[in-house]
Amino acid sequence: MSENHPNAKLVYMANQIATFFLTQPAEGAAEGVATHINKYWEPRMRRKLLEHIAHGGEGLNPLVLEAAEKIRRPEAV
Numbered sequence: 001m002s003e004n005h006p007n008a009k010l011v012y013m014a015n016q017i018a019t020f021f022l023t024q025p026a027e028g029a030a031e032g033v034a035t036h037i038n039k040y041w042e043p044r045m046r047r048k049l050l051e052h053i054a055h056g057g058e059g060l061n062p063l064v065l066e067a068a069e070k071i072r073r074p075e076a077v
Contacts, residue, residue, distance in 0.1 A: 001059035007052045011059045014049060018061035029063055034070030043074030 001008055017036050021029040037046060053060065053068045 005059075007048060008059075010045060010049055010052065014064045015059075015061045018063040018067075022061075022063060030066040031070060033063055033067035037067070038070075038072050046071055047074045 001011060005011075014033075014037070017033050018029075021032040021036075024032060037049070041049070049064075050068065050071060050073055052058070053065060057065050057068075
């Protein structure tokens, strides 16, 4: 993914979270990623991430994709 892609920063940040949780026990890693995103990301960021995933999730760490089903979808605006 090019750094000029509109979601490049979001992908980078999600992958940083995944990289941290890859150092934790595997059975809780996806849950940890989702919990962090649910707790610290504003609804707009979660919405954009989930839209990116719905369109294939280009550039995302597989752990972020695994966590996607546990990320709370913000209400439609």
